[in-house]
Amino acid sequence: MLSESGQTEQPLLFQYHNGPLLNGEISVNLIWYGKFKPSQRAIVSDFITSVISAKPTVAQPSVATWWKATEKYYQLSKRRSSLVLSLGAQILDENYSLGKSLTNQQIVQLASRGAQKDAINVVLTSADVAVEGFCSSRCGTHGSALGLSNGHIRGKSSKFTYIWIGNSETQCPGQCAWPFHQPIYGPQNPTLVAPNNDVGLDGMVINLASLLAGTVTNPFGNGYYQGPKEAPLEAASACPGIYGKGAYPGYAGDLPVDATTGASYNAHGQPLLKYHNGPLLKGNTTVNLMWYGEFTSTQRSIIVDFLNSLTSIGKAPSPSVSSWWQTTGKYRGGSSSVVVGKQILDDEYSLGKALRASQLTALASKSGYGNSTVVNVVLTSVDVAVDGFCMSRCGTHGSVRVKKSRFAYAWVGNSVSQCPGHCAWPFHQPMYGPQTPPLVAPNGDIGVDGMVINLATVLVGTVTNPFNNGYYQGSAQARLEAVSACTGIFGKGAYPGYPGVVLVDKTTGASYNAVGVNERKYLLPAMWDPQTSTCETLM
Numbered sequence: 001m002l003s004e005s006g007q008t009e010q011p012l013l014f015q016y017h018n019g020p021l022l023n024g025e026i027s028v029n030l031i032w033y034g035k036f037k038p039s040q041r042a043i044v045s046d047f048i049t050s051v052i053s054a055k056p057t058v059a060q061p062s063v064a065t066w067w068k069a070t071e072k073y074y075q076l077s078k079r080r081s082s083l084v085l086s087l088g089a090q091i092l093d094e095n096y097s098l099g100k101s102l103t104n105q106q107i108v109q110l111a112s113r114g115a116q117k118d119a120i121n122v123v124l125t126s127a128d129v130a131v132e133g134f135c136s137s138r139c140g141t142h143g144s145a146l147g148l149s150n151g152h153i154r155g156k157s158s159k160f161t162y163i164w165i166g167n168s169e170t171q172c173p174g175q176c177a178w179p180f181h182q183p184i185y186g187p188q189n190p191t192l193v194a195p196n197n198d199v200g201l202d203g204m205v206i207n208l209a210s211l212l213a214g215t216v217t218n219p220f221g222n223g224y225y226q227g228p229k230e231a232p233l234e235a236a237s238a239c240p241g242i243y244g245k246g247a248y249p250g251y252a253g254d255l256p257v258d259a260t261t262g263a264s265y266n267a268h269g270q271p272l273l274k275y276h277n278g279p280l281l282k283g284n285t286t287v288n289l290m291w292y293g294e295f296t297s298t299q300r301s302i303i304v305d306f307l308n309s310l311t312s313i314g315k316a317p318s319p320s321v322s323s324w325w326q327t328t329g330k331y332r333g334g335s336s337s338v339v340v341g342k343q344i345l346d347d348e349y350s351l352g353k354a355l356r357a358s359q360l361t362a363l364a365s366k367s368g369y370g371n372s373t374v375v376n377v378v379l380t381s382v383d384v385a386v387d388g389f390c391m392s393r394c395g396t397h398g399s400v401r402v403k404k405s406r407f408a409y410a411w412v413g414n415s416v417s418q419c420p421g422h423c424a425w426p427f428h429q430p431m432y433g434p435q436t437p438p439l440v441a442p443n444g445d446i447g448v449d450g451m452v453i454n455l456a457t458v459l460v461g462t463v464t465n466p467f468n469n470g471y472y473q474g475s476a477q478a479r480l481e482a483v484s485a486c487t488g489i490f491g492k493g494a495y496p497g498y499p500g501v502v503l504v505d506k507t508t509g510a511s512y513n514a515v516g517v518n519e520r521k522y523l524l525p526a527m528w529d530p531q532t533s534t535c536e537t538l539m
Contacts, residue, residue, distance in 0.1 A: 014238060016077055017229075019222025022120070022161065022215065023074075027088030028052075029114035033102075034126025035094055035391050039487050041478035043196045044124065045087060047205050049474065050269035051212070052085040063267045066209075070235065073217045073224055083216060088115060090477055094391065101130045108145050111162035116147030119160045120215055122208065127167040127200055127432065135172035140165035140207040142215045161219045165207045169200030169432060177203025179243070179252040179264075187250025192264035193257075193495045197488045200432075210236035261535075262495055273485060273528050275332060278469025281408065282333040285463065286341040286374050288367035292355075293381025294347050299448045302520070303379065306452050309516025310338040319538035321516040324456075327527045327536060328463055328482070331471060336463045341374070342367050354385045361400050364409035369400070375408045375462050377455070382414040382447055390419035395454040397462045408466040410458040416447030424450025426490070426499045426511075426523075434497025439511035442521040449523065456524050457483040471530070486526035486535035494526075494537075501539055513538045 028048050032041060050063035074083070091113055098106050107123055114121030125131055133141075142163045168176035174184035180194040180202055194202035214234035217224045225232035243266055244253025255264045287307055291300060309321035316322060329335030344366055351359050364376040380386055388396075395412035415423035421431035427441040427449055441449035461481035464471045472479035490513055491500025502513045502523065512521035526535040 014224065014226040014233075016073075016224050017222045018078075019218075019220055021074060021077060021083075021217055021223055022219045023083050024118060025084045025086065027086050027115055027119050028212075029088040029119055029121045030090045031093065031110050031113055031121060031123045032090065032126075033093045033098075033110055033123060034096060034100075034129045036092075036124070036126055037392060038478050039480055039484055040198060040201045041090070042474035042480040043198065043201045043205065044208065045090065045474045045478055046269055046480075047208065048085075048087050050267075052087065061267050063269050066267050067213075070213060070216055073235070077224075085120075087475065088119065090475060096129070100128060103132050107131065107141075107164045108143070108162065111160075111164070112145065112147065114160070114162075116160055117158045120212070121160060121162045123162065123164040124204065125164070125166040127170045129166065130171070131164065131166050134166050135168065135175055139168060139172075139176035139203075140211050142211045144220050159220065161215050163208065163211045163215055165204050165211065167200040168203055169198075173199055173203065176207060178241075183250065189250045192252060192255070193262045195258070195261075195263040195265040197261070197263070197495070210234075261489070262493060273471045273473050273480075273482065273530060275471050276469045278465075278467050280331060280333050280336075280470050281373055281375070281463040281466050282336050283373060284337050284339060286339050287459070288341040288374060288376045289343045290363050290367055290376065290378045291343065291345045291347070291381075292351075292363055292378055293349060293353075293384045295379070295381055299445060300343075302443045302445065302448050303452065303455065304340055304343075305517050305520045306455070306522055307338055307340050309514075309520065309522075312517050316517070317515045319514050321514045321522060321524065324514055324524050324527065324538055327529055328460060330529060330531050331464050331482070338459075349384070353383060355380065356387045360386065360411045361398075361409060364407075364411070365400065365402070369402050369405055369407035375410060375459070375466075377459075378409065378411040379451065379455075380411070380413040382417050384413065385418070386411070386413050389413050390415065390422055394419075394423035394450075395458045397458040397466075399467050406467065408462050410455070410462050412451050412454045412458060414447040414451055416445075416450070420446055420450065423454060430497065436497045439499065439502070439523070440509045442505070442508075442510040442512040442523055444508070444510070452522055453525055457481075460527060482528045483525050485528045489526035489535050489537060490523055491537050491539035499523075500537065503539065 051067045053064050110123045111121040144159045144161045147158055147160045173181035177199050179192045180199045181191055182188055196202050213236040217235045221229055225234050226238055227233050244255045247253030255266050257264055310325040312322050360378055363378045367376040397410040399406055399408045420428035424446050426439045427446045428438050429435055443449050460483045464482045468476055472481050473485055474480055491502045494500030502511045504511055512523050514522045514524045526537045529536040
């Protein structure tokens with residue numbers, strides 16, 4: 001820009017510095033350091049999948065179209081080559097093996113756990129991990145390191161590239177998660193609603209996108225960049241704060257807004273919930289219950305009434321639990337009817353009060369497994385700890401093969417004294433994020449009403465993806481399913497920290513969105529509708 005004095009200031013040009021760009025077949029490996037929910041991991045892995053997808057998405061603009069701009073760099077360079085990315089391994093380090101305060105050297109150490117050749121190894125640190133320079137001067141970084149290409153054969157080595165990004169939600173969201181949070185400095189315009197309902201993770205996607213573009217176009221510090229090599233502006237970082245037309249400092253630009261969630265976005269990823277050609281549980285499905293630990297008869301009746309409401313014959317008041325369940329009939333193969341089968345009580349804690357995953361399947365097996373249309377559900381009481389409970393999950397489902405037969409199982413725990421802010425929201429203040437007032441539980445029991453939400457989630461996941469080859473989004477190891485793809489949504493207008501518009505009982509003040517048998521009221525999460533490709537709520 002010309003200065004007022006009439007002197008000209010030489011502009012910094014975006015230049016190619018004659019070095020190699022990333023080319024060939026490159027795997028993108030994800031190293032998750034710290035605690036991340038499966039839904040959070042899926043947000044990132046789905047973004048990577050959308051980047052590399054050669055198939056057209058349902059709607060434009062798409063992530064793949066955005067990424068296609070990187071091809072122009074290859075066309076302009078004299079070293080013409082092609083780049084083919086693939087989603088590689090996902091490595092979890094939930095035990096913070098290097099502590100919760102990391103140096104740059106330790107970031108490279110973590111990155112080296114990925115592939116040593118033809119790779120971009122992405123280190124993602126959770127919200128409670130401090131990293132050297134994080135928030136003060138950067139939200140992430142990328143670089144390269146030496147790796148052994150063939151073990152130690154003849155001392156040959158190769159370079160791999162790496163990226164690091166951190167979850168800034170509790171440390172500096174105004175710097176590293178804008179425009180989903182008020183900025184630290186500058187104009188204080190209203191924040192945007194995060195498209196995946198997670199300020200920290202959606203901010204990570206922005207930073208990952210920027211660094212991924214920088215990695216492929218300037219992998220070794222001598223590709224495309226502007227300014228000094230020590231502080232380069234790269235393909236995306238040269239355009240900070242611009243997300244749509246008309247952007248200016250403090251304003252992200254003109255962006256589409258999701259009519260249901262109010263979330264802002266500018267790119268569609270690959271369609272959610274792909275069918276992976278495996279069997280679903282359809283027709284008559286028997287749900288057997290293993291009550292592990294102490295439950296009152298009232299607590300048991302809340303859950304049994306919910307299950308009996310799924311396919312109740314009598315006409316229930318609207319909105320009903322059964323109408324919510326009918327969405328499962330839109331998946332391949334038609335409807336699934338639920339009947340409550342055996343109920344086994346183990347109030348003596350036969351396996352103790354700290355259970356491993358293998359012990360959950362052992363408990364599930366006690367209900368029998370002769371029929372493939374059986375789901376054996378284990379419910380653990382408030383004083384039972386389960387491997388992974390509260391840290392990365394509130395429940396789970398899977399399958400077990402016994403000789404020639406295979407049965408599906410599910411587990412849900414009562415979180416009221418362990419992590420109600422994680423597993424019983426919105427009936428308790430959330431552990432992180434906006435601290436809006438909690439809702440009153442419809443059955444007067446925060447723990448069990450929370451269990452109903454999680455049971456609804458895993459039960460729908462079980463019938464639509466019983467053997468991990470049915471309907472899901474993302475990788476099989478970090479999948480989102482029919483309900484977990486719609487996390488945090490209970491009514492129209494939901495956004496982070498707000499469950500959406502729901503009904504309120506005039507007598508008790510309790511919030512609900514579904515009515516079941518015996519006039520029971522429940523709060524049920526949104527479910528992915530495969531016919532409309534949206535998260536459908538009852539309200």
